[in-house]
Amino acid sequence: MERPPEPERVDQPGRVSARPLRGADLLVVAVGGAVGAVLRFLIDSAAPDALFPWPTLGINVAGAFALGALPALAVVRRSHRVAAALGPGVLGGFTTVSAWAGQVRDQAAGGHVGVAGTYLAVTLGAGLLAAAIGRRVAHRREPDGASR
């Protein structure tokens, strides 16, 4: 496994290992995660049951965009703790890989292999695109695209 030196990654929102672990960080991630998960639960509960899990798809794509765009907020750039509360906290708890994997498995096991493949691919395609667009939004004001 290659581990080239990449100091510019320190401020990247997908990466959280740049700082020593602090109890207060864990607390804000726990509270943020609870808020995000309850939001996901409420959206899921409000949506009608369907073979294609639109609510989870929407949640994951919106959450991927929001996490990528998070450094656009000045308060996120200023405070590591606010960044932890909103990123790994709220957006981490809001989005989910486990429900996505469970839905793909259910669809395939139920004989809906085409739906499973489509749902898998659309989640990956739209989610990665949304994350990339979010990052572009956050880095728009940095002409060199470098870290802050």
Add this chain to the structure above:
Amino acid sequence: MTALLVAVGAAVGAPLRYVLARLDGGFPTGMLVVNAVGSGLFGLFAALSLDEATWALLGTGLCGGFTSFSSFAVQAVERSPRDATSYVVATTVASIGACAIGWWLGIAMD
């Protein structure tokens, strides 16, 4: 009441993910393990005939809060095309594979 159980589960899962994601180096191994393990547990819990409250706590809350699609997606687009491809393929195969194995174990246990 159900929403409260979701909150409690996620309040445990999210900080656990935060700690394990610190293992991420050049390649996001920590998040890969988190998403695979969380999906495996999700499959296991889904196969057991849990009541609504227990499912809210363990499935929607704990596993849902533990795993994270947003971190996965942002980590993927932050990396070189080669690392991103490996990471996306590994996460997809490991998460869905673990979920299927978890389900199978759950059916055998239930």
